[in-house]
Amino acid sequence: MINYIELSKEISYALRHAPWEYELEMDEEGWVSVEQLLDALNKDEKWESISEKDLIVMIQKSEKKRHEIAKGKIRAYYGHSVPMKIAKEEKEPPRVLYHGTARRFLDSIKENGLLPEGRQYVHLSQDVETAHNVGRRHDKHPCVLKINATQAYQDGINFYYGNEKVWLADEIPSKYITEM
Ligand code: HQG
Numbered sequence: 788m789i790n791y792i793e794l795s796k797e798i799s800y801a802l803r804h805a806p807w808e809y810e811l812e813m814d815e816e817g818w819v820s821v822e823q824l825l826d827a828l829n830k831d832e833k834w835e836s837i838s839e840k841d842l843i844v845m846i847q848k849s850e851k852k853r854h855e856i857a858k859g860k861i862r863a864y865y866g867h868s869v870p871m872k873i874a875k876e877e878k879e880p881p882r883v884l885y886h887g888t889a890r891r892f893l894d895s896i897k898e899n900g901l902l903p904e905g906r907q908y909v910h911l912s913q914d915v916e917t918a919h920n921v922g923r924r925h926d927k928h929p930c931v932l933k934i935n936a937t938q939a940y941q942d943g944i945n946f947y948y949g950n951e952k953v954w955l956a957d958e959i960p961s962k963y964i965t966e967m
Contacts, residue, residue: 810826811824815871825838852951867908881954886910886964887920887923889930893930901932909955910949933966
């Protein structure tokens with residue numbers, strides 16, 4: 788029985804953070820060859836029988852859209868920390884976006900705005916519920932911040948499309964952020 792959650796976590800780790808550990812050549816949009824990824828995974832006893840079909844099932848079963856397969860390649864939609872900046876599609880954001888975070892980060896966010904911290908981009912959510920779930924990873928009682936995305940965009944802040952629920956930005960100055 789394949790543990791698709793565990794497989795997805797390992798593939799996220801490879802595609803977001805450590806492609807070199809799997810000898811993957813990554814292009815500027817974060818794509819790597821499915822064959823290369825399978826070669827690396829198949830060396831591990833745990834994943835020795837994994838095929839491209841299993842990757843497709845993994846993506847279908849996932850509760851979030853994290854990975855994309857096309858034309859023999861696979862990539863992560865968001866979350867990267869690799870040294871080479873992954874190019875994302877710039878796009879006009881919806882009027883409002885949200886960011887779920889821990890209470891303990893609020894003072895710093897008020898002072899410095901939202902920063903990418905360990906990742907390449909700040910991650911924003913399309914709706915409050917998604918933001919709340921993101922924040923719960925950091926705090927049992929997270930807070931959700933509201934981002935005046937249209938104003939920020941008009942003032943020249945770049946926004947990028949992650950997937951239908953995740954938007955990315957280089958940073959969000961605090962003047963565009965309000966606590967909900
Ligand atoms: C915080 C998951 C202090 C920020 C999620 C966040 C998401 C600051 C933390 C995706 C700060 C970084 C990304 C400042 C930002 N001072 N703290 N100035 N600016 N922060 O995990 O957004 O399930 O790197 O509020 O669902 O929580 O893995 O980012 O709390 O979509 O697919 O620094 O990862 O998706 O934490 O999550 P993270 P995130 P997956």
